Amino acid sequence: MLLSLPDFDLASPSSVAEACALLAKQDGEARLFAGGTDLFVKMKHRRATPRHLINIKGIEGLDHISHDETAGLRIGALCTAQAINDSPVISEKFPVLVQAAGLLGTTHIRNLGTIGGNLANASPSAEFAPPLLVLGASVEAAGIERTRSIPIDEFFLGPGKSALAADEMVTEIRVPVPPAGAEAIYLKHGLRRMDVATASAAALLVADGGLIGEARIALGAVAPTPFRAGPAEAMLRGQAIDGAAADGGLLEQAARRAEEQTEPIDDLRGTAEYRRKIIRLLVRQGLDRVLGRLTGEASP
Ligand SMILES: Cc1cc2nc3c(=O)[nH]c(=O)nc-3n(C[C@H](O)[C@H](O)[C@H](O)COP(=O)(O)OP(=O)(O)OC[C@H]3O[C@@H](n4cnc5c(N)ncnc54)[C@H](O)[C@@H]3O)c2cc1C
Structure with missing residues (x-):
């Protein structure tokens, strides 16, 4: 059976500030989407029926992967599982993340699904969660009035529930340099x-x-x-x-x-x-x- 999406209106902000302002304005009635691989399935099954959708895929500067020998790894929220799977620096320095990325869904899902969506979705089975937990990562969040860093072991609050406030979005995942050896x-x-x-x-x-x-x-x-x-x-x-x-x-x-x-x-x-x-x-x-x-x- 072909399932249809419920009605919604769509906004496509070009900056994080604009996306957060839209979230705040809709007061819990809006949902962000990145790859949409999780949200659209939920919407088709009416397990989520947001009236307003906010497409964050067009926001520049959120799909970076950078590494520094002191500060560690930074992964933009819009990085797809495939980009993580294919990253030479992650493969060399954090191969456990490549293992997780390679096991997430199918090629199609890996090409669309983002690390930000994977974490914000707060599924108990989120692929990137266990490796990021053992790596002691943090989730960078931006809201209308502040940015903050959430240790990943404080990020997941329950099935489908994260520590993000209603106006906040994930912008980046930071992974410290692991102990030598x-x-x-x-x-x-x-x-x-x-x-x-x-x-x-x-x-x-x-x-x-x-x-x-x-x-x-x-x-x-x-x-x-x-x-x-x-x-x-x-x-x-x-x-x-x-x-x-x-x-x-x-x-x-x-x-x-x-x-x-x-x-x-x-x-x-x-x-x-x-x-x-x-x-x-x-x-x-x-x-x-x-x-x-x-x-x-x-x-x-
Ligand atoms: C066939 C299939 C197989 C799958 N297999 C796996 C699997 O093996 N392992 C696995 O872990 N998952 C799997 N998934 C689930 C999903 O594909 C992944 O969790 C994916 O990484 C979600 O990313 P997305 O960008 O598509 O999220 P979206 O669907 O765009 O968003 C998911 C949720 O996160 C929120 N969100 C998205 N980006 C942000 C952000 N930057 N800040 C705040 N909130 C945000 C959205 O509002 C929404 O609530 C599968 C899904 C399908 C359909």
Whole structure:
């Protein structure tokens, strides 16, 4: 069945200030769109019926990717998943983001869908959320009276709900330089290649001598928001790398601890129980593979 869009009027601002002013003027009745890959699906199914749409694709200066050895990475909100996937500097410095970009939807969706839309949508399964959480990223937001930086672990408030105020939009994602020697991975499980995640996990480990100096684990699609699995991370910090790599017991315990923090739901993509099992496997496998890289016995 061909689904039609509900009626709306359209504005196409040419600046961030203009877009924010339009958002403020419509007082919650307006929605921004970038790629439209998420919003238009919702509108066709009447899960969103905004009366005013604001097309931000024409705003210049929001599709940049820049990197500085001190400040880190800056990704404009309008960067598509494909642009991130194809970026030489992201591939070299932040390959975990390329992994996520390459797993987002189909070629068509990757060419349209933006990182700003992916985060602002605040889906528990947002592809870029777990890797950005382990990288300690921040979301830059602009509103009518201020700009601010929102740490990504404070950005997601619930399914479809972000920390953005009604007049605010995402302008940029900033990713600090990871600690020296950090290795990270992103793993996703979905029913089919193009599907959103049934469960996903990112892990980042840093070697400090022979010990795990820093450990970060982030989970997607197994709770109302993507989140860092703090207690599981704490189990790993300070442990001997060789010991952890040789004896899978610690990794299994950390994976089980991460699983305990989940609050998954039953839906079309899987039951809560299935999600718990999958997340445990993803965390276990992710940690195993990152540790393999730290010990030089790595699979990619
Ligand atoms: C077939 C299909 C497969 C998909 N597969 C995946 C997948 O595997 N993984 C995944 O994570 N997602 C997937 N998606 C969802 C979607 O494509 C992505 O989340 C995409 O990155 C959304 O970006 P967009 O620019 O299209 O967002 P839009 O649809 O334009 O906007 C989404 C939401 O974000 C808001 N928004 C957009 N830009 C901004 C901004 N700069 N500031 C503030 N708010 C903003 C909009 O108002 C809207 O509420 C899929 C969608 C489809 C249709």
